[in-house]
Amino acid sequence: MAPSSGGGRVLAWGYVGCLMLLKSTLSCLCLGPLPCCPDATPPESPLASMGRTRRRELTRLLNLAWNTHVQPEREWNCIDISRVGSRDATRAGKWRGSSPTCVVYWAFEWAKLPILAQGLLARPMDGPTPSDDMVVEASGVRQRLFCPVIGCPCSDPTRTAGWTSKETIRSHIDAHLGGALAGEVPAEWLQAHNRQRCSVCGLSVSTRHGVHPTCRPAAREASGPAAGSAGAAPAGIWSGPSFADLLASRTTTLRHVPAAARHAWSQALSRALAAVAHSNTEHAWRQLFLLPQCVLCPPPRGGRKHRKAAGAYTRDRAQRWLEGERQFLWESRHMPARRGGRAAPSDEERRRLATALTREGCDGKACAALLSKGLSPETAATAEELRMLHPSHPAPRARSERDLPASLDIDADAVARALRAFPAGTAPGPSGLRAQHLLDASAPGVVHDGFLRHLTDVVNLLAQGAACNSVAPYLAGAALVAVPKPKGGVRPIAIGEVLRRLTGKCLAESVREDAKAFFWPVQLGVAVPSGVEVAVHAVRSYCARQAKATDRVLVKLDFENAFNTISRDAVLTAVTEHFPHLARWVHWCYRQPSHLLFGAFGVQSAAGVQQGDPLGPLLFACVLQSLGRELKAGPLDLAVFYLDDGVIAGTPAAVGQALRHVQQRAAEVGLRLNLRKCEAVAVGATTADSLTAHLPREILFGASGEGRVARNFELLGAAVGDDDYTAAHTHARCQAAVPLLDAISGLEDPQVGLRLLRACAGHARLVHGMRCTPPKAQLSALEEFDALVQGCFSSLTGLRLTAEQVRQTQRGLALRSAARDAPAAYLASLGGSILACADLDPSFEVAAVPQPSAEHALQLPDG
Template sequence: MTVKQVFLQLGGQQHHEYKKQKHESAVYQEGSISSALLAWGVSGGSLQLLRETLDEVPPSFQVEDDLDLSDLNLRQCRRKICDGHYTAVVRVLTSSGIAPYSVSTLVALQDKHPVASSPSLPSLSVDHHPLVASSAVVLDMIRSFPRGTSCGRDGFRAQHLLDCLGSDVVAISDELIASISRVVNLFLEGRCPPVLGEYIASAPLTPLVKPGGGIRPIAVGTIWRRLVSKVGACLVGPSLSGYFAGLQFGVGVSGGGEVIPHALNRLVEARGGDVGLSMLLADFQNAFNLIRETFDLSLQAWYLDDGTIVGDTLVVGKVLELILEDGPRYGLNLNVDKTGVFWPSEDPRRRHPGVFPPSIARPLRGVTVLGGPVSTCPVFGSELVAKRVTRTIALMDSVARIEDPQCELLLLRACTGISKLYFALRTCSPSVFGSARLSFDAALRSSLEHIVTASGPGFRDWQWRLATFPFHLGGLGVYAVGDVVHYAFLASRLHSADLQARLLRPSGIVVAGPTFDDALRVFNEAIGSDFSRPCPACSRVFADDIFGDHAVSCTRTIGVKHHHNLVRDTLSDICYRSGILVGKEVDIRLIDGHGGPLRLADLLLYSWDRGRDVCVDLTGSSPLTQTGLADFVPGQVVADVAQRKCAKYRDFYTAAGYGFLPFSFSSLGELDSDAIALLKRIQKFSVSQDAGARIYGLDVKFWGVESLKKIFGVVGKFIKSDDATFHKNFLGFSRLLIEVEIG
């Protein structure tokens, strides 16, 4: 607890100053630290520091009367930019300010957060040990705080901890993190003193004014309480994954906020005409525990306290009835304002008495789930997107008031441009962005023109297109909606495909749906991948090559090194350097079953199989050209290709006295078992080779056996040469067996 008490005192006295007051701030901070350390050395000084901190009243700040709200926001924005808190700049720009200190504000806060008695913990015996966090876990959780994380009532920030653990004080960082870990474990054991626990767990309310009126209370707890919560969640999270799997997508699920709208839209597209279905949108806490395996539902998904349930109308009505009856016993109260029933096809049973409460919302065109539209009505999605684009354009106009081109460009790239629309781009059908896309791109071009030329001449179409390129291509890295609208949607759908399949399994829906197919078609056309057209190089049509692998591997494309030839040349070079007699593109004059000549052997390994020459047939393939990617099995493509090659060619080569070996590889680096066996044998052959003597640059006219006998006779007694050397079939090098006396 000693480290905890010191940090509370230092945090409470530390007042943040900006660049122009850094010197005064440093002097004040050093004095505060020195006074605290002196008090710490006195008997009872640590407790006195704690009492002073608890009794400390936060300073009140007066707002300049001569500045309006927009000017105050602008001033605060510049300060946030100097601190590097770029995401906070957006919140400040759109802030409506803090509600005035008045009786009406206090009443509004009390209405939203009524006074209640302190909770009492049950006196139950715990039959397991408390959580224990290592120093490494505590350090990771400290580093996980976002930059600019606000402080609690003690004024202590996560950045203070990070500064204390920085490289400048590396000598004491290990000892310090060990002390912090002991404090965290003390809290996890439940041994925090009550007088301190009330302070640590409390959070003052800041009444922010909503843009549409009313107040929004913001509670910011202390860093210590948040750190302990982070550590506890990190320790118990892995054990809860199985309990929440397939139901709760709000924590620890990548793309969880996108998978639910995608799955719902696929379900609505496939079964929107089913009159007997209904969708219930509920807002509870942990209500998924009530209906985990009780009802036969088409879909059930929860994102924290927001639930979406789809099933037969009467079954969904029973689900709502269960939550209304049993929910209060678990502290679950229905939020009527956020609860509704929807399905594209109207079911008359929804109007029957007792099925749904009469006051429940019943939208007709569509609903918004986690910020994404779920509807079959294009107008509904277009209106939602238009509202978001309008707000984003207003935000870009506000950024222009900063009057700093570098800061404006930074904010435009990071958090005020297309980044404000990324969620909509990823969850909404590209078809709903029609006019909104044009409006946003026009506003983005105007903002870039203001930054680059101060709205003057010289910013034409060419400059506009160049500005939307990434930095490494000479652009400004500011993307237009028209460039990414289809790509963003497809990326989100494919990224969460497994989670969607899990959600949709009870409904039996496996097809991607027309929205995905249309987006993929437009995207392929935009990048010039129309697979119904023949390849311009070889005139062949590859209808199943939806990922365009053929475009980068066509043997007749000028300037493209064919993957097949690259692997062939590499394998030939490996054999050569290992001392293996090998020929490349060898014509062995074989005739197929129709009387036509077989193509050249990719590689011919001389005397490889007990004196028999073996033809190696190389074949490259891409697993991505399959049509059934849902059943993708790693290594299956290369195995299938090897089997087809053996069935097609092995009998012809065997009848002619040659061996046949398929060497099948994929664009993902997979190898067939025969290819792996060949490489292992080559490696073994290379390691086991005897030491030899070589002469480089010897004219080929001296490659006769008699000449080689005389040349290598100085080394030892000539025994024999191999067939390739005798017949001069391979001109890479000659091989002779020579007996050499040792010693």
């Protein structure tokens, strides 16, 4: 709707006072009576002796009196001060000092007032010519402007009131230029009003400026580095690096955003996220990927002594980003020298890294650093091994996005919870953006308005599968590291982008209850609390119940490279059917091959689910669920899966038939059962010879013909078998902890060592075995482990405590005894799993729980 002319006139003095002042002035000048109409001509009067100041004051008074006393006619017009483009309406009146006198600024058209027309203030210059939007109609009312776009309803004077000036019509013109209204604004109209289209946003701007002030950073970004920056600006427009070049640059980023730079970082990140959510173009996504590498690259000089300078360095780069100097930031980023190889670090390097990680709260990573033997070198041979673990596969069947159900809406609170759930020190993906960077941008006191809202918008954009398709291979890709296996080969570890992991965490939490109802009681690896302990207790109870059986066998299933080879077409079909709210996001991530980066080498991932994906376990288990239900409905006594680890038990004939069924059904979804790694366990009094007629030879015999049928076995890290096997298994685990305890003893900082001893290397190291294994058989090994922990404590502190002193200081030092806690840990796990075990195994009874082990656990140690 066009704005009305509005605006009242301001009177400087009262009507009576004005006339009295005018009368006295005219009488002094002998001008005679004031004419009663505009056509009247005042008598000639000699004014040559009057100075410029007196004539200006007289003219002001005469014009004011004329405006007050005489009705305006066709020869002049007093322009409303609120409609003059060159004068701000706020300057129409202002208070001078503390005086209540209002000084009024009046704007009159030149040569339109009768007094001025007679030459009272004749000057050498004629003054400015009236503008087009201030032309006066015959009635004395200013002519109004109408839209110049042909066909626009606001172009018809009979249908709209119009606008009073080009300033007031500007928003309507911008609506046409921006596409909100149809029609093209004629270039002649813009040129006649000294306007042009902004080179950045496309809206109208004065020809004198060419670019809006708020668009200058984007214009500077498009034209290269600003004047005065290091290096000359290149000719042409800088388009920025491609996705492949950007992610392959391997720019190291800071672990934390310096406190001095967090506000500027939050502002820059908020704008980048808002641009992605608003435009969703490849350019906007590339800018988001570019941001952390340009702004959060490490300063030339690091360390505690230069912390203040590092904060100023990062803050300056964030400000330059906001000003649009993207090319300069990209070309000037600091690239620390990388080690040429990935050889095992020295002991001093391990200790230094572990100390730094502990001070950042990454206790688990600190212990891993102390035991690190290095990663596989980034060579062509290693890259080829990784490619073999990521085989090529045909693209999954295309599905229209419109045919897929919409995702659930994710609110800001869910995004904030998922962001806080990231472990401390979470590694970044190829772009360098870390979860800690997002946390620093949303920290209390530095949070930028709308940051969490913009982040939530981007997460919802991804969850709906509506993000730019060209971004999917890179955002759904990952950085690869190769960890050498003890027996040869490499294990690929994928580190995905933080935005992909954040979206996956939010969606996984939204379907948690549905997943538990869907997978239970076949699959215990997804959405089932204490699923490992439930599986171990149920299997141990089954073996105890069949202790006297002569025709029972248990087989542990092992799929070869399962997560990297499962069919993506099967994954997309299963998730669309059973978890429709995840369908769009999963299709967006997996419908085309993703790019994995291993140093300077690239690996294409065309099959399987990414192990760094929070939804990866759910997607894998979703495909296996139909197979698990078929096994459970068959003649087997027990069939349970924990992700890709399966257990089937029953008669040899039933188990053999189930194995053949598993091989057939697994091949349909891209999986292959590795019989050499599957393990057969003769339950009770069953002999190995009775199994040869039903089970494959690869399971029963090794490559050299030796028998492989076991009586005792390890299941999901817990020992299942007789007391001797359990004791030996626990002793081996205790001995495996000795290298870590020795490494902690060598730390120079005792506070760091004590923290690691409490959190990771001591009691916590054996909690899983304590909860899943009866305590009687492992007490001796646990007591030896307690002695090792006390020895490590003595090496750190120089204190040699007696047994009584140890008992007194356990609470204060938080060095708990594994031997004393084992009975309580086992009973707590067993009691919390009994009902779940009854659902898992129809033959399970509470009375079948091994009574001797439970009774021994109830006999608490003295004291």
